[in-house]
Amino acid sequence: MRKWHVWMTAGTLLLSGELSLNGKLQAAGWNMPVGVTDISREVHSLHMTIFWICVVIGVVVFGAMFYSLFRYRRSKGAQAAKFHEHTTVEVIWTAIPLLILIGMAVPATATLKKMYDASEADLDVMITGQQWRWQYSYLGEDVNFISSLATPREQISGDQERGENYLLEVDQPLVLPVGKKVRLLMTSDDVIHSWWVPELAVKQDAIPGFVNENWVRINEPGIYRGQCAELCGKDHGFMPVVVQAMEEEEFDAWLAERKSAASEEAAGADREWKLDELMERGEQVYGSICAACHQPNGAGLPPTFPALAGNQALLDDREHHLDTVLNGVAGTPMPGFRTTLSPVELAAVITYERNAWGNDTGDVVQPSEIAEQLAE
Amino acid sequence: MWNTVKSVLAAFFGVQRESRRRQDFTSGKPISFILVGILMGILFVVVLIFIAMQAAK
Amino acid sequence: MASLPPKHPVQQGTADAAGGADAHHHPPKGLLRWVLTTNHKEIGTLYLLFSLLMFLIGGVFALVIRAELFQPGLQLVQPEFFNQMTTMHGLIMVFGAVMPAFVGLANWMVPLQIGAPDMALPRLNNFSFWLLPVAFTLLLSTLFMPGGAPNFGWTFYAPLSTTYAPPSTTFFILSLHIAGISSILGAINIIATILNLRAPGMRMMDMTLFVWTWLITAFLLIAVMPVLAGVVTMMLMDINFGTSFFNAGGGGDPVMFQHLFWFFGHPEVYIMILPAFGIVSVIIPTFARKPLFGYASMVYATASIAILSFMVWAHHMFVVGLPLVAELFFMYSTMLIAVPTGVKVFNWVATLFRGSISYEPAMLFAIAFVILFTIGGFSGLMLAISPADFQYHDTYFVVAHFHYVLVPGAIFSIMAAVYYWLPKWTGHYPHLRLSQWHFWLSVIGVNLTFFPMHFSGLAGMPRRIPDYSLQFADFNMVSSIGAFMFGLSQLLFVVIVFMCARGGEKAPAKTWDGAVDLEWTVPSPAPLHTFETPPQYRPAEADH
Numbered sequence A: 001m002r003k004w005h006v007w008m009t010a011g012t013l014l015l016s017g018e019l020s021l022n023g024k025l026q027a028a029g030w031n032m033p034v035g036v037t038d039i040s041r042e043v044h045s046l047h048m049t050i051f052w053i054c055v056v057i058g059v060v061v062f063g064a065m066f067y068s069l070f071r072y073r074r075s076k077g078a079q080a081a082k083f084h085e086h087t088t089v090e091v092i093w094t095a096i097p098l099l100i101l102i103g104m105a106v107p108a109t110a111t112l113k114k115m116y117d118a119s120e121a122d123l124d125v126m127i128t129g130q131q132w133r134w135q136y137s138y139l140g141e142d143v144n145f146i147s148s149l150a151t152p153r154e155q156i157s158g159d160q161e162r163g164e165n166y167l168l169e170v171d172q173p174l175v176l177p178v179g180k181k182v183r184l185l186m187t188s189d190d191v192i193h194s195w196w197v198p199e200l201a202v203k204q205d206a207i208p209g210f211v212n213e214n215w216v217r218i219n220e221p222g223i224y225r226g227q228c229a230e231l232c233g234k235d236h237g238f239m240p241v242v243v244q245a246m247e248e249e250e251f252d253a254w255l256a257e258r259k260s261a262a263s264e265e266a267a268g269a270d271r272e273w274k275l276d277e278l279m280e281r282g283e284q285v286y287g288s289i290c291a292a293c294h295q296p297n298g299a300g301l302p303p304t305f306p307a308l309a310g311n312q313a314l315l316d317d318r319e320h321h322l323d324t325v326l327n328g329v330a331g332t333p334m335p336g337f338r339t340t341l342s343p344v345e346l347a348a349v350i351t352y353e354r355n356a357w358g359n360d361t362g363d364v365v366q367p368s369e370i371a372e373q374l375a376e
Numbered sequence B: 001m002w003n004t005v006k007s008v009l010a011a012f013f014g015v016q017r018e019s020r021r022r023q024d025f026t027s028g029k030p031i032s033f034i035l036v037g038i039l040m041g042i043l044f045v046v047v048l049i050f051i052a053m054q055a056a057k
Numbered sequence C: 001m002a003s004l005p006p007k008h009p010v011q012q013g014t015a016d017a018a019g020g021a022d023a024h025h026h027p028p029k030g031l032l033r034w035v036l037t038t039n040h041k042e043i044g045t046l047y048l049l050f051s052l053l054m055f056l057i058g059g060v061f062a063l064v065i066r067a068e069l070f071q072p073g074l075q076l077v078q079p080e081f082f083n084q085m086t087t088m089h090g091l092i093m094v095f096g097a098v099m100p101a102f103v104g105l106a107n108w109m110v111p112l113q114i115g116a117p118d119m120a121l122p123r124l125n126n127f128s129f130w131l132l133p134v135a136f137t138l139l140l141s142t143l144f145m146p147g148g149a150p151n152f153g154w155t156f157y158a159p160l161s162t163t164y165a166p167p168s169t170t171f172f173i174l175s176l177h178i179a180g181i182s183s184i185l186g187a188i189n190i191i192a193t194i195l196n197l198r199a200p201g202m203r204m205m206d207m208t209l210f211v212w213t214w215l216i217t218a219f220l221l222i223a224v225m226p227v228l229a230g231v232v233t234m235m236l237m238d239i240n241f242g243t244s245f246f247n248a249g250g251g252g253d254p255v256m257f258q259h260l261f262w263f264f265g266h267p268e269v270y271i272m273i274l275p276a277f278g279i280v281s282v283i284i285p286t287f288a289r290k291p292l293f294g295y296a297s298m299v300y301a302t303a304s305i306a307i308l309s310f311m312v313w314a315h316h317m318f319v320v321g322l323p324l325v326a327e328l329f330f331m332y333s334t335m336l337i338a339v340p341t342g343v344k345v346f347n348w349v350a351t352l353f354r355g356s357i358s359y360e361p362a363m364l365f366a367i368a369f370v371i372l373f374t375i376g377g378f379s380g381l382m383l384a385i386s387p388a389d390f391q392y393h394d395t396y397f398v399v400a401h402f403h404y405v406l407v408p409g410a411i412f413s414i415m416a417a418v419y420y421w422l423p424k425w426t427g428h429y430p431h432l433r434l435s436q437w438h439f440w441l442s443v444i445g446v447n448l449t450f451f452p453m454h455f456s457g458l459a460g461m462p463r464r465i466p467d468y469s470l471q472f473a474d475f476n477m478v479s480s481i482g483a484f485m486f487g488l489s490q491l492l493f494v495v496i497v498f499m500c501a502r503g504g505e506k507a508p509a510k511t512w513d514g515a516v517d518l519e520w521t522v523p524s525p526a527p528l529h530t531f532e533t534p535p536q537y538r539p540a541e542a543d544h
Helices: A002-028 A038-071 A087-116 A153-157 A248-268 A275-294 A312-316 A318-327 A343-355 A367-375 B002-013 B018-027 B030-056 C030-036 C040-068 C079-114 C122-144 C169-196 C209-240 C254-271 C274-288 C295-308 C313-317 C324-352 C361-384 C386-392 C396-426 C432-458 C470-502
Strands: A123-130 A133-138 A143-147 A174-177 A182-188 A193-197 A202-206 A212-216 A222-228 A240-246
Touching: A038 A087, A038 C324, A038 C361, A038 C386, A087 B030, A087 C324, A087 C386, A123 A174, A123 A193, A123 A202, A133 A275, A143 A248, A174 A248, A182 A193, A182 A202, A193 A240, A202 A212, A202 C386, A240 A248, A275 A343, A312 A318, A312 A343, A318 A343, A318 A367, A343 A367, B002 B018, B002 B030, B002 C295, B018 C295, B030 C324, C030 C040, C040 C079, C040 C122, C040 C396, C040 C470, C079 C122, C079 C169, C079 C209, C079 C254, C079 C274, C079 C396, C122 C169, C169 C209, C209 C254, C209 C274, C209 C295, C254 C274, C254 C295, C254 C313, C274 C295, C274 C324, C274 C361, C274 C396, C295 C324, C313 C324, C324 C361, C324 C386, C361 C386, C361 C396, C361 C432, C386 C432, C396 C432, C396 C470, C432 C470
Parallel strands: A123 A182, A174 A240
Antiparallel strands: A123 A133, A133 A143, A182 A212, A193 A202, A193 A222, A222 A240
16 A cells, blocks of 8 residues: 555656656757647657656666666675576566557557548648759649748858857748648659658658658647758758748738739740849849859859859850750759749849859840740 | 467567477477468568558558 | 787697697788688688778768767868768768678687687688778778769668769769678678587577577578669669669659668668677676576577568658558557567566676676667667657657667677677787776767757757757757767777787686686687587586
């Protein structure tokens, strides 16, 4: 009776210890976040359950071990026993872990099945990984944009003080409505990436040639940050994921605004653009899309990423340049951008490449010209 | 035969009595253990797939 | 170098029952002796020295990584070079340090433990060793090639390792092929030796756990190294001959690469830990002066782990979008591996229970192995829970997990083995005080390095990134300090080994009073030729 009491007290203490400890660890960023979806809560509770199971087993096993190590020291005159087998004990300590594991497999299976049920989604978003940025398309909504790292290079090199969201900030976050089931379809244009936001408990590989499915229903508005989780080359550490969750009305307004901006952009393809207009826009596009490989100064990183500054093969052959940017180069890391960028952006970036860093060809590539090529 | 199956099961489980193991190694033929082992390995995989399919329903 | 290995009293003909040396043997002198040797002890020494060299080189790469990660921001190296370092560190440690070290130990100790005069295929043995320097010279030379060394991680997932890889990848493939051939030949040799050359009277069930685990490991090696060879050949074709095995653009399948790789890779993980189980199962009974608890179960659990290792590979791929049934299958099978592994740990603890325990350096490392490997096992159990793995996958939590099973796991077992058998190899006890320093510095260093990685991983830090956001800064700084502490303390290990080769307290044939196996019946240092007349094996007292 007394013994039971002691155990109960110890159990209660351990449990309350768990709660306060858990709270503290969370606050300091030592533990898995509880997250902001029902799934992420379940995952967190699975994590804590299996963790405490391990702790209990560890206490028992290491307890017995340290007791033996201390109690049976030869220096204290311990005499070795001779036993070396005990089938009953062995069967028991094989069976108990088996039962614990079955007990653990049941809730894990239930959670996994929920995670796999992406049916009846309210909104579909296509996520495409590219070296080293994410492209988000709201399917059926004509909204499509690229999200790249916004942390300035000066912070990475240490010339500038690092901000609060160092390496976890992007130019345009993925915007999602709160309370809606959003299906996330993932693929990649080049190598395998992995889209991960810890607070949403979503991590899914984006694989070229495959479309993976996942889903999320966010409970609270806010900004949630994550990173690419699969080694994808040089700038793997520099392709964050940022999700901004907002109330439904706010989201609808945002979506409408993006749609009208997209149609404006499309209209821009029809008019005649001036060189300096294109250069200004091109510099922007180059900075967010091309500079990671070909470098801000156009020098590239040979032999994998060739220089653009003074690249006669491109400068002498305008068609070749257009073809390279639109369709990519097979067998190399260079992707085609015909579906990723708008005609204006394509024209601007090609014009920029043909005139920046002393290339000075004076060539102007008009958006209308690109639009024609795309239509072919 | 049944003894071989029991020994292979014990190997899968990872616990075996010293005396039985001694017996296996003196009287048993290796080829029968290998064959039964392979068959039971396949059976094990099939059972596990079946459980996973039931759980996924 | 030539002065390091034991000064075998070769031609003196030590008139010992076990070690009758023959006088008509005149091996070539100097360097050529080492190139041409077919003696299992000399080849064992070569393997161990090679592995030590690779351990130091791989360690330097690790320290480059840890130095860069000491603080947020890019200070020392650029991301391209950082990726080359993570890749080379992994490849060198797995294929160059851990595997050759175990083969070296097998070369030295398997014949001695089963009472064989040498390995069954001595010339093959020489060939399998000398393939390794070739393979790793080739691999290391890629660092100096245009475009740099392989930079896609030791798991080299396609298409990053094919279409998007640097030109040096073809050399990397060739070097893996050569290293793989070396492993297969070594494994064939070990199996042939164990099955055919046991001393008269020694049955399979009389073999030490080290011999048993190596026998099972050798079968794993033969089963999976060809798969690795296949997958790198497919890469070779994709890169150089226009095929599209893994190129989605040509109708290939990048996920198939991962299935093939991990079908090799998971048994590979056990290749790196089963011999460690064997070593610890030999050392703990010696210093607890009590027979190993549940010998039969230990053998069966090893076999069980080996069989299961072929059924769990896709737990490395929980986030690639497997179908639900596959996800469940691999979760269940992975959880099951905890059972035989648990049996092993329980048996070690039961061996210690009511023993008469002393704490020689080998025992210290073996005990640290049991504790720290078990911690790695716990995080492995957590990783098996597929829904939770969605959060753990590809984070520092995984890095912490596999370094716990590989560093204080595999590496500590190798060090335990070295401290255990050095007296047999050199005839001297290693310097006790220095060995204890080496142990404590290593244990503290290893935990400082890898324990904080659990936290940074759970808090959201992906692996293989050269720079990280500010909330991970403290964990990384501690890890880096620990890594330098661990790395530098290994220099002490080198000093201890070389000192021991040159001199020290003389060790008797039966170096440890609790030791029972056959190797302790030959003199220390073991003469170049032992058991030329097979010993009559009498089962130890424990076997009755």
